[in-house]
Amino acid sequence: MIEFVGVTKRYPDGTVAVDALDLVVEAGKVTVFVGPSGCGKTTSLRMINRMIDATAGRILIDGRDITEIDPAQLRRGIGYVIQNAGLFPHRTILDNIATVPRLVGWSKTKARARAAALMEIVGLDPALAKRYPAQLSGGQQQRVGVARALAADPPILLMDEPFSAVDPVVRESLQDELLRLQSELGKTIVFVTHDIDEAIKLGDKVAVFRVGGKLAQYDEPGTLLARPADGFVDGFVGRDRGYRGLGFTFADVPLGELPTVQLGAPAAPGWRLVVDAEQRPTGWLPGGLPAEPGNVVPGGSLHDVTSGTLRSALDAALSSPSGLGVAVDAEGRVVGAIAADEVLAALDRRRAAVS
Amino acid sequence: MTWVLANLDRLLSLTLEHLYFSVIPVVLGLVLAIPIGWAAGLRPAVRAVLVNVSGLLYTVPSIALFVLMPVVLGTQIRSQVNVFAALTIYTLALLVRTVVDGLSAVPSGVVDAATAMGYGRVRRFLEVELPLAVPVIVAGLRVAAASTVSLVTVAALVGFANLGSLFTDGFQRDIPQSVVAGIVLVLLVALVLDRIIVYVGRLLTPWTRVTSRPARAVARPASPEVAP
Ligand SMILES: Nc1ncnc2c1ncn2[C@@H]1O[C@H](COP(=O)(O)OP(=O)(O)OP(=O)(O)O)[C@@H](O)[C@H]1O
Numbered sequence: 182m183i184e185f186v187g188v189t190k191r192y193p194d195g196t197v198a199v200d201a202l203d204l205v206v207e208a209g210k211v212t213v214f215v216g217p218s219g220c221g222k223t224t225s226l227r228m229i230n231r232m233i234d235a236t237a238g239r240i241l242i243d244g245r246d247i248t249e250i251d252p253a254q255l256r257r258g259i260g261y262v263i264q265n266a267g268l269f270p271h272r273t274i275l276d277n278i279a280t281v282p283r284l285v286g287w288s289k290t291k292a293r294a295r296a297a298a299l300m301e302i303v304g305l306d307p308a309l310a311k312r313y314p315a316q317l318s319g320g321q322q323q324r325v326g327v328a329r330a331l332a333a334d335p336p337i338l339l340m341d342e343p344f345s346a347v348d349p350v351v352r353e354s355l356q357d358e359l360l361r362l363q364s365e366l367g368k369t370i371v372f373v374t375h376d377i378d379e380a381i382k383l384g385d386k387v388a389v390f391r392v393g394g395k396l397a398q399y400d401e402p403g404t405l406l407a408r409p410a411d412g413f414v415d416g417f418v419g420r421d422r423g424y425r426g427l428g429f430t431f432a433d434v435p436l437g438e439l440p441t442v443q444l445g446a447p448a449a450p451g452w453r454l455v456v457d458a459e460q461r462p463t464g465w466l467p468g469g470l471p472a473e474p475g476n477v478v479p480g481g482s483l484h485d486v487t488s489g490t491l492r493s494a495l496d497a498a499l500s501s502p503s504g505l506g507v508a509v510d511a512e513g514r515v516v517g518a519i520a521a522d523e524v525l526a527a528l529d530r531r532r533a534a535v536s
Numbered sequence: 537m538t539w540v541l542a543n544l545d546r547l548l549s550l551t552l553e554h555l556y557f558s559v560i561p562v563v564l565g566l567v568l569a570i571p572i573g574w575a576a577g578l579r580p581a582v583r584a585v586l587v588n589v590s591g592l593l594y595t596v597p598s599i600a601l602f603v604l605m606p607v608v609l610g611t612q613i614r615s616q617v618n619v620f621a622a623l624t625i626y627t628l629a630l631l632v633r634t635v636v637d638g639l640s641a642v643p644s645g646v647v648d649a650a651t652a653m654g655y656g657r658v659r660r661f662l663e664v665e666l667p668l669a670v671p672v673i674v675a676g677l678r679v680a681a682a683s684t685v686s687l688v689t690v691a692a693l694v695g696f697a698n699l700g701s702l703f704t705d706g707f708q709r710d711i712p713q714s715v716v717a718g719i720v721l722v723l724l725v726a727l728v729l730d731r732i733i734v735y736v737g738r739l740l741t742p743w744t745r746v747t748s749r750p751a752r753a754v755a756r757p758a759s760p761e762v763a764p
């Protein structure tokens with residue numbers, strides 16, 4: 182657990198980057214600091230490992246004031262990942278990852294063995310071990326950055342816009358990877374971004390900062406979307422927040438009948454869902470046409486009833502050519518139809534139950 | 537050619553002497569320039585002073601510096617120390633600047649990352665900043681070595697035998713072969729030292745020669761489950 186108690190940072194030129202911050206970062210959770218440029222996210226993050234010293238207030242890690250700990254010692258116990266990875270250009274990938282184990286005195290062999298294990302954990306091809314950072318793609322470099330931060334198994338991980346320099350597709354896969362890693366490792370992660378969507382996707386809790394270094398709201402992502410504290414947060418959270426909020430709402434949606442058909446069947450009126458022998462959907466067949474491959478139109482998104490949210494249910498209905506969403510089980514087999522009004526009705530019932 | 541053959545022994549010993557007077561100041565200058573350059577980089581004010589002073593030093597004529605050394609150091613007029621000290625000062629003047637430049641060219645993100653990882657200042661300097669400054673330092677060292685090799689010839693004027701003696705002898709006794717041999721050998725010494733520096737530099741910087749960048753990471757998008 183990391184506690185900010187009345188923490189203020191005033192730079193020598195008078196800029197107040199962080200203003201009387203009170204905040205508790207929970208252990209084993211992902212806490213995201215988000216806000217517009219210059220709102221003090223990086224400053225707040227760097228005060229945790231004493232790269233920057235607070236002007237006033239205290240920061241406690243597991244109850245211990247960090248100013249009592251030698252900075253180098255403190256930092257070896259806190260992983261740090263920065264934008265563009267900050268890898269050492271003169272060291273191979275393996276030796277980059279082995280940095281902190283070496284610093285804390287492991288033998289070269291042991292540190293390298295650990296580094297090799299980490300390459301596997303973060304999904305890096307072992308063939309890259311002997312390369313230099315310049316020989317890797319941006320996405321691969323970020324993975325190395327994460328591996329390096331994790332090498333000495335620190336309980337805390339600080340990440341400053343680690344994925345903002347890679348293209349959206351790679352970023353998404355890095356985010357998914359981080360969530361997967363976190364579900365296995367359970368680190369205390371503080372993640373800085375200016376991208377609210379990234380914050381909402383990754384955060385167990387999200388701290389929204391406003392310029393001037395003030396905390397505007399600190400809540401779970403669903404709460405942030407449903408009940409922004411003020412106009413600033415509302416504006417920052419952005420468009421479609423009602424719809425995006427459904428992504429954090431789980432409720433049972435009653436499933437309707439779904440006419441299904443297999444290839445080779447004769448024509449019949451009305452939309453029918455084409456399925457394969459295992460009852461997995463392959464597309465939609467418009468009314469009046471025989472079930473031949475040339476007549477099948479692509480379907481919309483699928484709603485997995487075991488893990489889906491109201492957002493995925495609504496999207497399944499809205500994106501389907503027939504107007505009926507396809508609900509599937511964990512194995513991808515069709516279990517029923519979703520109508521958009523049923524999703525809204527489920528949302529109403531849930532609201533009534535909560536309030 | 538016959539002159540060369542007749543004087544082979546002397547040419548060899550003068551060449552070795554020349555190497556001796558060149559290599560020691562360059563090595564000393566480098567060893568001193570590294571900590572001074574580092575210290576200079578830490579404080580902008582110190583840095584400005586050092587860079588300016590070292591620039592000025594370079595404008596002092598070498599012959600004056602050779603003659604001045606005994607006065608400053610209290611050494612014997614005929615002591616080799618004078619030559620070493622003077623030439624070391626020249627190398628230092630060149631290399632301090634180079635080291636400062638090389639260190640400030642290290643990407644700040646890399647230095648930050650090293651700090652965040654828990655490096656202490658000294659270890660960070662030795663293991664991260666200095667190795668990354670090597671390419672710039674090597675470039676400066678090549679200039680310093682070439683200039684020292686040519687400055688050493690001036691020391692012949694104040695009585696220290698080296699390849700420069702071939703010029704003074706050649707002029708005084710009117711032996712053009714001697715002057716030509718001197719020029720060729722000075723160039724040769726400079727060239728050999730330069731090659732050695734480049735070679736050692738390459739050994740120290742294997743990472744600078746990797747340019748091939750493979751295709752980007754295979755993107756694995758979280759594909760929205762789209763029914764066909
Ligand atoms: N070393 C410094 N000296 C003076 N002011 C600084 C310094 N570092 C940051 N600041 C100022 O402090 C404020 C907060 O900076 P910080 O880097 O923490 O912002 P940020 O939220 O990380 O922004 P970004 O999203 O652009 O990275 C800004 O106004 C910035 O200009």
Ligand SMILES: [Mg+2]
Nearest residue numbers: 222223224341
């Ligand atoms: Mg920042």
